[in-house]
Amino acid sequence: MAETKYETHEYDVIVIGAGGAGLRAAIEASARGVKTALVCKSLLGKAHTVMAEGGIAAALGNVYPEDNWQVHFRDTLRGGKMLNNWRMAQLHAQEAPARVLELEEWGALFDRTQDGRILQRDFGGHRYARLAHVGDRTGLEMIRTLQQHAVHKGIDVFMECTIIRLLLDGGRIAGAFGYWRESGRFVTFKAKAVVLATGGIGKIWKFTSNSWEYTGDGVTMALDAGADLIDMECYQFHPTGMVWPPSVRGILVTEGVRGDGGTLKNSFGERFMFKYIPEFFRAETAETEEEADRWYTDKKNNRRTPDLLPRDEVARAINSEVKMVRGSPHGGVFLDIASRRDADYIKRRLPSMYHQFKELADVDITKEPMEVGPTAHYMNGGVRVDADTAATAVPGLFAAGEIAGGLHGANRLGGNSLSDLVVFGRRAGLYAAEYAQNLKGTLTVDAGWVEALAQEALEPFQRTGGENPYAIHRDLQETMQSLVGIIRTEGELKKALEELATLKERARRVRVDGNRQYNPSWHLTLDLHSLLTVSEVVTLAALERKESRGGHTRDDYPKPDPEWGRVNIAVRRRHGDITLTPDPLPEMPDELKKLLEER
Amino acid sequence: MPTAIMRVFRGDAKGGGFQEYRVPAEEGMVVLDVIHEIQATQAPDLAVRWNCKAGKCGSCSAEVNGKPRLMCMTRMNIFPEGEPITVAPMRTFPLIRDLVTDVSFNFEMAKRVPAFRPRPRDPDGTYRMQQEDIDRPQEFHKCIECFLCQNVCHVIRDHEDNKRHFAGPRLFVRYAALEMHPLDTNDRRELLKEKMGLGFCNITKCCTEVCPEHIKITDNAIIPLKERVVDEYYDPVLWLVRKLTGRK
Ligand SMILES: Cc1cc2nc3c(=O)[nH]c(=O)nc-3n(C[C@H](O)[C@H](O)[C@H](O)COP(=O)(O)OP(=O)(O)OC[C@H]3O[C@@H](n4cnc5c(N)ncnc54)[C@H](O)[C@@H]3O)c2cc1C
Ligand code: SF4
Ligand code: SF4
Ligand code: FES
Numbered sequence: 001m002a003e004t005k006y007e008t009h010e011y012d013v014i015v016i017g018a019g020g021a022g023l024r025a026a027i028e029a030s031a032r033g034v035k036t037a038l039v040c041k042s043l044l045g046k047a048h049t050v051m052a053e054g055g056i057a058a059a060l061g062n063v064y065p066e067d068n069w070q071v072h073f074r075d076t077l078r079g080g081k082m083l084n085n086w087r088m089a090q091l092h093a094q095e096a097p098a099r100v101l102e103l104e105e106w107g108a109l110f111d112r113t114q115d116g117r118i119l120q121r122d123f124g125g126h127r128y129a130r131l132a133h134v135g136d137r138t139g140l141e142m143i144r145t146l147q148q149h150a151v152h153k154g155i156d157v158f159m160e161c162t163i164i165r166l167l168l169d170g171g172r173i174a175g176a177f178g179y180w181r182e183s184g185r186f187v188t189f190k191a192k193a194v195v196l197a198t199g200g201i202g203k204i205w206k207f208t209s210n211s212w213e214y215t216g217d218g219v220t221m222a223l224d225a226g227a228d229l230i231d232m233e234c235y236q237f238h239p240t241g242m243v244w245p246p247s248v249r250g251i252l253v254t255e256g257v258r259g260d261g262g263t264l265k266n267s268f269g270e271r272f273m274f275k276y277i278p279e280f281f282r283a284e285t286a287e288t289e290e291e292a293d294r295w296y297t298d299k300k301n302n303r304r305t306p307d308l309l310p311r312d313e314v315a316r317a318i319n320s321e322v323k324m325v326r327g328s329p330h331g332g333v334f335l336d337i338a339s340r341r342d343a344d345y346i347k348r349r350l351p352s353m354y355h356q357f358k359e360l361a362d363v364d365i366t367k368e369p370m371e372v373g374p375t376a377h378y379m380n381g382g383v384r385v386d387a388d389t390a391a392t393a394v395p396g397l398f399a400a401g402e403i404a405g406g407l408h409g410a411n412r413l414g415g416n417s418l419s420d421l422v423v424f425g426r427r428a429g430l431y432a433a434e435y436a437q438n439l440k441g442t443l444t445v446d447a448g449w450v451e452a453l454a455q456e457a458l459e460p461f462q463r464t465g466g467e468n469p470y471a472i473h474r475d476l477q478e479t480m481q482s483l484v485g486i487i488r489t490e491g492e493l494k495k496a497l498e499e500l501a502t503l504k505e506r507a508r509r510v511r512v513d514g515n516r517q518y519n520p521s522w523h524l525t526l527d528l529h530s531l532l533t534v535s536e537v538v539t540l541a542a543l544e545r546k547e548s549r550g551g552h553t554r555d556d557y558p559k560p561d562p563e564w565g566r567v568n569i570a571v572r573r574r575h576g577d578i579t580l581t582p583d584p585l586p587e588m589p590d591e592l593k594k595l596l597e598e599r
Numbered sequence: 600m601p602t603a604i605m606r607v608f609r610g611d612a613k614g615g616g617f618q619e620y621r622v623p624a625e626e627g628m629v630v631l632d633v634i635h636e637i638q639a640t641q642a643p644d645l646a647v648r649w650n651c652k653a654g655k656c657g658s659c660s661a662e663v664n665g666k667p668r669l670m671c672m673t674r675m676n677i678f679p680e681g682e683p684i685t686v687a688p689m690r691t692f693p694l695i696r697d698l699v700t701d702v703s704f705n706f707e708m709a710k711r712v713p714a715f716r717p718r719p720r721d722p723d724g725t726y727r728m729q730q731e732d733i734d735r736p737q738e739f740h741k742c743i744e745c746f747l748c749q750n751v752c753h754v755i756r757d758h759e760d761n762k763r764h765f766a767g768p769r770l771f772v773r774y775a776a777l778e779m780h781p782l783d784t785n786d787r788r789e790l791l792k793e794k795m796g797l798g799f800c801n802i803t804k805c806c807t808e809v810c811p812e813h814i815k816i817t818d819n820a821i822i823p824l825k826e827r828v829v830d831e832y833y834d835p836v837l838w839l840v841r842k843l844t845g846r847k
Contacts, residue, residue: 044706050656051650111730117727140740140743144742245626247629
């Protein structure tokens with residue numbers, strides 16, 4: 001391998017991203033005996049996974065013995081409006097229970113049932129109480145367990161190290177290039193295989209539950225390297241984010257509130273979700289408040305409350321209530337658990353929600369309702385992968401976790417992300433290791449290319465233009481929020497594309513002050529490329545899909561269209577340009593089709 | 600709109616000082632919002648860590664008016680209007696830049712914790728545990744690794760040398776979680792006594808006071824660990840009995 005003048009490390013497999021998916025991938029790769037490194041933008045243990053609240057979905061059948069992988073599979077596809085990759089959904093439903101038990105074996109302590117097994121809670125779109133959880137801090141338990149396990153396995157961790165490009169050799173993965181945030185120095189990784197586990201893109205919107213990390217770096221790097229993206233138009237807006245005060249707008253309120261008995265109300269005190277039950281879910285949803293309330297304790301004889309319809313349905317319903325001026329004072333609706341459960345129960349089941357509202361909004365959720373509204377939350381689509389191996393279209397490049405598309409189709413069910421991370425994180429680590437072990441020949445990292453990347457990254461320090469990266473990011477978020485939000489129209493999407501073009505221009509004129517040492521304005525400047533790329537991809541894909549399905553709602557095409565239901569929109573970069581093609585969904589075997597027909 | 604007067608530490612290992620910024624304060628703002636506002640409009644290179652903005656990740660620790668706090672959970676309205684608010688980095692860790700410190704000490708100490716080693720599964724393939732037996736270790740698992748307790752503990756705050764042989768309250772919480780885990784079979788007592796400096800702790804409870812997760816670090820983790828180490832160090836039978844029955 002040719003040498004570059006930058007700090008260089010050589011590994012068989014590098015995993016980019018240290019959330020649940022990346023950690024699980026690194027653990028697996030390392031267990032297979034290949035030299036593995038884990039790289040992440042923040043400190044270890046601070047990835048998004050730490051914020052997950054409600055739980056991890058797995059058909060353990062501890063609370064409802066009737067539950068099994070077939071039911072979980074069916075719920076996942078129905079929630080995803082049938083746009084899912086059936087094979088991923090099958091593997092996910094089959095393997096999730098083993099992955100949860102494995103977490104327990106590695107030290108995780110989930111809340112217990114009376115008979116000492118793992119307790120499971122109700123969540124939207126899941127027929128049975130299925131989410132293993134720890135109060136409302138399940139993600140913390142999961143990331144800490146995986147983090148400690150990885151540390152004990154001696155995996156090398158590069159924290160606060162941001163990757164900006166994947167390196168290729170003849171179309172194959174050869175490594176990655178990035179910088180240390182602390183010093184601003186560059187670093188080259190030579191690697192036979194790379195697992196991308198960088199999570200989502202939520203920072204392109206103004207009201208979001210996501211942190212500064214979610215700028216879509218991984219998605220952009222995969223696209224730039226030649227991988228396909230799918231279902232990028234189907235972004236998930238979580239129905240319940242905080243809306244007041246302004247500084248906390250977007251922070252998540254877990255679906256566990258509704259799972260544990262909370263209900264949505266408009267300004268007239270009406271439980272409005274009963275008015276928004278779609279045909280597709282009518283047969284399985286309660287029609288009266290009485291039936292809905294009985295369902296919490298007797299699922300055999302009652303149907304599920306519409307408060308727990310899949311997230312896309314609830315987010316749209318809240319949106320309409322607000323539009324029709326039936327919302328709460330600050331532009332949301334009410335979420336009431338105070339009048340429905342006693343204070344002790346609420347504090348025990350939802351301690352961090354209690355704390356969050358008390359500290360940040362002066363609201364005591366055991367006494368008064370919360371004000372909530374939709375917030376950008378989760379990328380349903382992402383990098384297209386092979387279901388079994390998590391391999392992308394680029395040899396040597398694998399992807400798992402929120403960054404990967406397919407499993408969730410047009411809309412993810414709550415709790416299906418944490419299980420996704422461990423099921424497919426493990427598979428990505430396994431097959432990346434196998435690929436690295438079988439790779440023949442040598443890989444070369446082009447030193448000239450690396451040098452050009454370094455110079456490009458440093459350019460903003462030399463510019464004379466006066467653009468401020470924070471201002472560009474803020475304007476991007478305004479554009480995406482107002483023109484590419486929950487409800488879309490052709491006119492607005494086209495307008496968004498024009499505004500994005502202007503923002504791209506402005507991004508070229510950003511000037512960074514100060515030096516390279518821990519300089520957030522430089523970091524954000526480098527992130528602008530991915531922020532703008534993923535914004536464009538989402539907008540283009542949204543323009544292309546002329547129907548409404550899951551996380552994608554078009555005001556000008558308000559209904560689902562069976563023709564569009566047969567295709568994923570695949571996005572690729574070819575010779576610099578972004579292209580979109582409708583690709584047929586993989587054909588589902590008959591025995592799985594039958595599962596979907598059962599009630 | 601009222602104006603907040605912020606005195607923010609700017610500088611690096613070579614030196615630095617407080618710089619004053621004036622920021623319009625919106626309703627409901629927390630200190631981290633104000634820091635972000637300064638970043639976006641006045642000091643683009645102001646270095647600060649954060650992730651969740653909801654007290655869940657433990658990234659945004661700092662000393663606000665001299666008190667160790669999470670900036671994202673510190674409302675501006677708790678401070679008297681019109682008076683300057685100082686924001687400084689955690690003092691116990693080496694400064695990298697502005698509000699960002701080098702917390703690698705904590706990660707190094709974590710590597711030295713002997714791993715969780717579970718007993719075999721029950722015959723039916725499950726691990727049965729009663730909720731009341733895991734309430735205590737679950738309390739410890741709430742730790743978000745903000746390292747505010749480490750920052751405030753005088754054993755390392757005032758004596759840099761001690762870092763070599765003192766794990767600190769965060770890690771004691773971790774040891775306690777493992778020791779009280781109903782499934783664990785590993786023995787960490789000698790290490791705690793000999794290498795992790797449990798004896799240095801003189802139960803001042805400063806760590807407990809700053810913990811944003813309200814973990815009773817001293818009473819529930821450190822004191823029981825001290826008891827175990829002292830009583831059981833020469834009494835392996837008692838240790839084994841406690842381990843196997845999960846009694847505290
Ligand atoms: C508030 C909240 C609550 C949630 N609750 C639930 C829930 O109850 N149940 C559920 O199933 N799901 C939940 N989710 C969704 C779920 O938590 C996330 O989808 C999931 O954690 C993503 O995990 P991941 O491993 O894919 O990525 P993450 O955990 O986000 O990790 C991404 C990693 O990539 C790194 N990274 C990114 N870019 C780069 C780069 N350029 N260079 C180097 N490293 C990089 C980051 O540093 C980070 O380590 C919730 C999400 C949020 C925000
Ligand atoms: S109680 Fe012990 S560990 Fe906690 S601050 Fe005091 S000396 Fe340090
Ligand atoms: S024990 Fe408390 S103060 Fe210490 S690191 Fe954990 S959460 Fe922070
Ligand atoms: S930003 Fe996560 S705790 Fe403050």
